[in-house]
Amino acid sequence: MNSMTSRPKKSPSSKGRCKRTVTKCCSGASVKRRAVPSNRKSAFDTNAATTVRRNLRATYRAWRSSLRTALERDTLLCPEAIADSVAAEASRYLGVELPADFPARLAAKAYYLYPRHRHFHAVLNRPGNRGRDNLYVYMRHWTAGWLKRERFALYKKLPWEYALGRRLPSGKMRA
DSSP: OOOOTTTOOOOOOSSOOOOOOOOEEEEOOEOOOOEEEEEETTSSOOHHHHHHHHHHHHHHHHHHHHSHHHHHHHHOOHHHHHHHHHHHHHHHTTSSOOTHHHHHHHHHHHHHHTTTOOOHHHHHTOTTTTTHHHHHHHHHHHHHHHHHHHHHHHHHHSOGGGGOOOOSSSSOOOO
């Protein structure tokens, strides 16, 4: 399009609140002035539904900001619960009791890595349950690594796929 066939400019937004004023000129005729947008809402604009929505939003924001870390705020995952589950799974499969601080170490590693590694951050923020499932995968992988370093005999009893983050078989370990 060239300048001769271009479309006319759009009028100002009709969504904004306008204050229309009528003034009288010196001859006594009334003259309409141009509408001036007003940022103030009238008393009729607030209704019960709007107030309820505002209160819910404020409550949600307060609850979300009360969460301890960025990992919990962004993903709403609880790494302590997942770490307990992974440690119990490995303990049940191996038939031994893992150290009491093991789940805390797994959760601490997740908290440490989340704000520092872009890939880990992106993997946990996937839609649906994929973020939770990926956290399980990472924690199983870390568990296998720690067992390999600290208790090699137990590590050798684990299936090879466990180090890749796959679930352990539900039954007892086969001798």
